[in-house]
Amino acid sequence: xxxxxxxxxxxxxxxxxxxxxxxxxxxxxxxxxxxxxxxxxxxxxxxxxxxxxxxxxxxxxxxxxxxxxxxxxxxxxxxxxxxxxxxxxxxxxxxxxxxxxxxxxxxxxxxxxxxxxxxxxxxxxxxxxxxxxxxxxxxxxxxxxxxxxxxxxxxxxxxxxxxxxxxxxxxxxxxxxxxxxxxxxxxxxxxxxxxxxxxxxxxxxxxxxxxxxxxxxxxxxxxxxxxxxxxxxxxxxxxxxxxxxxxxxxxxxxxxxxxxxxxxxxxxxxxxxxxxxxxxxxxxxxxxxxxxxxxxxxxxxxxxxxxxxxxxxxxxxxxxxxxx
Ligand code: UDP
Ligand code: MG
Numbered sequence: 400x401x402x403x404x405x406x407x408x409x410x411x412x413x414x415x416x417x418x419x420x421x422x423x424x425x426x427x428x429x430x431x432x433x434x435x436x437x438x439x440x441x442x443x444x445x446x447x448x449x450x451x452x453x454x455x456x457x458x459x460x461x462x463x464x465x466x467x468x469x470x471x472x473x474x475x476x477x478x479x480x481x482x483x484x485x486x487x488x489x490x491x492x493x494x495x496x497x498x499x500x501x502x503x504x505x506x507x508x509x510x511x512x513x514x515x516x517x518x519x520x521x522x523x524x525x526x527x528x529x530x531x532x533x534x535x536x537x538x539x540x541x542x543x544x545x546x547x548x549x550x551x552x553x554x555x556x557x558x559x560x561x562x563x564x565x566x567x568x569x570x571x572x573x574x575x576x577x578x579x580x581x582x583x584x585x586x587x588x589x590x591x592x593x594x595x596x597x598x599x600x601x602x603x604x605x606x607x608x609x610x611x612x613x614x615x616x617x618x619x620x621x622x623x624x625x626x627x628x629x630x631x632x633x634x635x636x637x638x639x640x641x642x643x644x645x646x647x648x649x650x651x652x653x654x655x656x657x658x659x660x661x662x663x664x665x666x667x668x669x670x671x672x673x674x675x676x677x678x679x680x681x682x683x684x685x686x687x688x689x690x691x692x693x694x695x696x697x698x699x700x701x702x703x704x705x706x707x708x709x710x711x712x713x714x715x716x717x718x719x720x721x722x723x
Contacts, residue, residue, distance in 0.1 A: 404439055404440060404441045405439075405440050405441070405491070405492040405493070406440065406441045406442070406443050406490070406491030406492060406493075407434055407438075407440045407441070407442050407443070407491055407492070407493050407494070407495060407512065408442075408443050408444075408445055408488075408489040408490070408491040408493070408494040408495070409427060409430070409442060409443070409444045409445065409494075409495045409497065410445045410446075410447070410482065410485035410486055410488075410489060410494055410495065410496045410497075411423070411444070411445070411446050411447070411485070411496070411497050411498065411499040412446075412447040412449050412478050412481030412482055412484075412485060412498075412499065413446060413447070413448060413449065413451065413455055413459070413499035413500070414448075414449040414450065414451050414475060414478070414481075414611060415451045415452060415453050415455060415608060416451070416453075416455050416499050416500055416607075416608055417451070417453040417454055417455040417458050418607035418608055419499060419500050419501050419606070419607045419608060420455055420458035420459045420462050421458065421462045422501055422606075422607075423459075423462075423499050423500075423501060424459065424462030424463045424464070425462075426501065426505055427442075427444055427463070428464060428465070429505055430442070430505050430508060430509070431444075431465055433505070433509055434509075434512060437509075437513070438512065438513075438516050440492075440493075441466070442465060442466070443466045443467070443468075443491060444463060444465065444466070444467035444468070445467070445468055445470065445485045445488045445489060446459055446463075446467065446468070446469045446470070446485070446499065447469070447470045447471075447472065447481040447482070447484045447485045448469055448470065448471040448472060449472055449475050449476060449477070449478065449480075449481040450472055450473070450474040450475030450476065456469050456471055456712065460712050460714065463714060464714075465714075466714070466715045467713070467714045467715070468488065468711055468712065468713045468714070469711065469712045469713075470484050470485065470488060470708055470711050471708065471709045471710050471711070471712070472484060472706055472707065472708060472709060473706075473707040473708065473709040474707075476705075476706045477582075478562070478611070479562075479582035479583065479584045480582055480705055480706045481706075482496055482562050482584060483574075483575065483582065483705060483706070484705075484706050484708065486571050486574060486575050487575050488711075489568070489571050489575075490568075491568060492567065492568050493512070493515060493565055493566065493567055493568065494565070494566050494568070494571045495508055495511070495512065495564075495565045496562045496563060496564055496565075496566075497562075497563055498562075498563065500605055500607070500608060501603060501605070501606055501607075502602040502603045502604075502605055503526070503563045503602065503603070504600070504603055507526050507563070507598070507600040508565075510598055510600075511524040511525075511526060511564065511565040511598060512524075512565050514565075514596060514598060515565050515567070518596070520594060521594050521595070521596045522566065522567045522569065522570050522593035522594050522595065523564060523565070523566045523567070523570055523588070523593050523594070523595040523596070524564060524565050524595070524596050524597075524598060525557070525560045525561075525563065525564035525565075525588070525595060525596075525597055525598075526560070526561070526563040526564060526597075526598060526599075526600040527557065527558070527559050527560045527597040527598065527599050527600070528559040528560070528561065528600065528601065528602060529559070529599045529600070529601050541558065541559065542558070544621055544624070545558045547625075547629070547631055548586075548624055548625060548628055548629045548631070550629075550631055551629055551630055551631050551634075552628065552629070554589045554590055554592065555589060556585050556586055556589040556624075556628070557585075557589065557595075557597060560585065560588075560597060561584070561585065562584055563600075564588070566593075567593075569593075570591065570593050573591045573592075573593070574587060574588070574591055577590070577591070578705055579627065579699065579705075580698055580699055580701075580703065580705050581623055581626075581627055581695055581698055581699070582705070583620075583623050583624045583627050583628060585624065586624060586627060586628040590628075622691060625691075626691045626692050626694075626695045627695060632688050633688075633689070633692065636685045636688060636689070639681065639685070640685075643678060643681065647674075650670075
């Protein structure tokens, strides 16, 4: 039997990235060579096909070399879930999560791995996007989002940190033990705790294909973050309800006194209209928000698996079982 070296699992989800398959496989090969040379680690690649409609899985399976597996999900479950599906297969001493669209560079990956190998007191190293390219409005919005979501909990969700990170096996096991169905990875990573360290990076430009994030997607994603990690929106609801009620009481008192002491006839139509429309709108918005929370509760309470695997394609030159 060969000597057993520690294994680094590389987890990469992909959705319709056939165009980047050969380039990404080449990047993984280079990364594997470096990791083996510098740290004497073996690399096992775990790709997750998140319901691609192109022939990506086929192309990846032709392009990949060494020890790899492609977990094909039965449909598109979203990147957050695809990452979990990959981590579920990870048995190594460390796991690196990266995108398959070439936006996450080999340099940053190596930097993170080095950091983790050299610092036994750190359990997670994550890449923090320095957002050099983002517009001012976008970055202000991101700031607002993080300050709101972080205002009510015991752990902070770091700004601009995504799935691109290296973790020790213990962290992987902690994360995969969290079976939230509506997953907000940024929050789960933070919730799990451990000693984490950030390193700055800026993502490469996308060379092929396109980002799956539309503006609408981003809004939905932020709402997901709120409803699974924050009670702040509910507090805002209660507060605005109380303020509206207070305003109503004060206005009511004013009308009462005017009628009692000055006998002013009540000219009500415009103010009534404003109040009705305003409160009606507010009511519907807030009901919708409560609905979001109820929906989260409902989807979490159904006893469904987080994802379904269609099949797993394996390739292993050495003939060893993956991760052994
Ligand atoms: N991805 C996925 N499932 C999805 C959406 C995206 O597996 O539903 C993959 C995608 O193929 C890529 C990574 O997740 O490898 C990051 O996605 P994307 O490039 O769209 O996000 P961005 O880089 O714009 O944040
Ligand atoms: Mg991308």
